[in-house]
Amino acid sequence: MRPGDVDDEGAYARAGGRLPIDPVPDPGLGATAEALPPEAEPRRRTRYGRVLVRALPVLLIVVAVLYDIFTPRYFTAGPLYTAAPLVAAAVYSRRGTALTSAAVVAAVVGLQLSKDVIHYVDSLTELITITTVAALAVLVNAFVRRAGERLVSVREIAEAAQRAVLPEPAERIGGFEIAACYEAAQADAFIGGDLYAVQDSPRGIRLIVGDVRGKGMGAVAAVAVVIGAFREAAEQEATLEAVAQRLERALAREGTRRDGLDAFEGFTTAVLAELPHGDGVVRVLNRGHPPPLLLYADGTLRLLPARESALPLGMGELGVWPDRAEEAPFPGGATLLLYTDGLSEARDGRGEFYDPHERLAGCVFRHPEDLLGTLAEDVRRHSGGGMADDMALLAVRRP
Incomplete structure (x- = not known):
């Protein structure tokens, strides 16, 4: 806990691990008084x-x-x-x-x-x-x-x-606790156009969460290209900036093999992160993707937006902006949450977007899988049980 912060963990545990917006059962009636979710x-x-x-x-x-x-x-x-x-x-x-x-x-x-x-x-x-x-x-x-x-x-x-293209990461890599969640909007699909990957490297744990333009098997093929290029680059390149450039070149090669609209408008929004071994920091490089969230052990949250806007991967022909990884403290007990716009753009019946920053404020989670499970259930409740877009979630906790 940082000086001046309040320990909300006890109150959160007594609340049964609910989000602030969840209905609280009447103590005199028991858990059966809790309202049914909309779905x-x-x-x-x-x-x-x-x-x-x-x-x-x-x-x-x-x-x-x-x-x-x-x-x-x-x-x-x-x-x-x-x-x-x-x-x-x-x-x-x-x-x-x-x-x-x-x-x-x-x-x-x-x-x-x-x-x-x-x-x-x-x-x-x-x-x-x-x-x-x-x-x-x-x-x-x-x-x-x-x-x-x-x-x-x-x-x-x-x-x-599809699971071979997007495998579940190990629960523990390089001393970090890791959990991932994927929900495809297309019926009977297991993955779609969103992606995530975790790769241990000599320079630390490297992560990517991204969203490929398009749907269906064409998007799955692009996901395979991005993940394959990321795993190789994350192992070999010295910096996140170099990893991003390798992904840019891989998507450019993929674009030359495609016909029609995808040959000109294929792109991937992505956020890359690096957790150096032994250092309490996280480095983030954002290419047109929703910003990550940093959840501290006391329930406070910090958004990690990019200081300078950058084009998504695969759009290098439109202009060149130098990639710059930005660094932030990542203390023990904190959790880094990376997600795609399937989370932040989920709408309820009134058309209001889901705000993960607002919904997670004051919440404490002991394990990454608890965070993702609660978050996935809450966004389903918010959207009435149906997802309009694919959603990928990746959480990494420093013990």
Whole structure:
């Protein structure tokens, strides 16, 4: 703790590790009095919807049987009988679909026999139609299941490939505690256009957090280029400025291989940081990226903005600005937080941006993973559970 600062850690621990903006439960009512987050209601509705869909085939059969029992012979529930196995094919297993189809055929046959109408032409036509649809439903279910299995396999391969591009850093490197978090805005994606990397070097721990222009697989390819160039440069170059220039040249080479708009407008915003071994300082070089935050052990925060603006990486042809790494104290117990604009530009229902500086003020976290977990949950709550942009978080704590 620095002289003159107040120790808020005890109060924060007693508060259960909540952010200042989180609802506080009534002491007389217990934790159940805490308000549900905004995304809880949509999740509950989704769960009820899934239960209803799975019960729909049974409900269709029951309604069809009751309709046939309480209406004259000339009224038929044939459409309901045919719908039941088709719905089951989409939501049930192969066995469940077969049992549903058998139940439908058995119900139709039983009702026609009980009414002594099975020998009529219209009744036989209805029975043949329902039996045919029931058999087709079993075949459709088998096709859907095989397609689902192939999709799962493809997703597992894609996850492995994407994790190879953006691996999780070790929890401890060079004496520093490290945690990373990534949330892709694109559904079913594991990484997108944001990136982070940590590299130990003879000159200290070097970090990068960046945001590649664009989305999809093109952005993932650019992420691979940036991370590969960073790891090599961080190991070999003597300064952060030299590392940034290596990244600039790597992106320029990548631009020559691209066609269309990306060949002219491909760029990457990035912030690079260096934590020298044994020195209580951090050096930061910013190329058009949101500024890092420094969280001290007593809960105070410091923003580390660049004194001079610089273009993002990959835009060197527009002008040359000399890179200058800026130095700041990094005492024991402090945590350095690097993030992408998916955090700072997350909006709530009123269109207000998420402000990590304001939301984290006065908070104390003992471990980097606690900070990232709380921060990710809070920004999801702020944005209503959906992310409009990818978000990458990297936290490093000096013990």
